[in-house]
Amino acid sequence: MGSTFNGLVGLIILALDIWAIISVARSSSSTGAKILWIVLILLLPVVGLIIWAIAGPRGNPRV
Template identity: 65%
Template sequence: MELNMFNLSGFGGLVILALDIWAIISVINSSASTGSKVLWSLLIIFLPIVGFVIWLLAGPRANKRAF
């Protein structure tokens, strides 16, 4: 059995799922327009790895809360 971080059926798949959920929540909480939020969310859903990387580099940022 090969241990591969990017094996989508095992631990790597769970990591990718968690990162994609985090990215979608961040998109929803961002100050971007509704259309942009929908497009970013669809990109992340349909292209989980590539969509996450693109969002990480160029996506809308979440609103910062003041503590």
């Protein structure tokens, strides 16, 4: 039971990290800022995701 739960949590974190990276890539920030955010999210998946959610660049909203 524990390993199944851990696997599910890992998949959720992976999906959220991918979503964050796509959002950063679509944002209107400079290329350097995008690269720094993506590296942060890749190196620190959980902490980077939390920091990005609080202070990261936002993607262009679809109108």
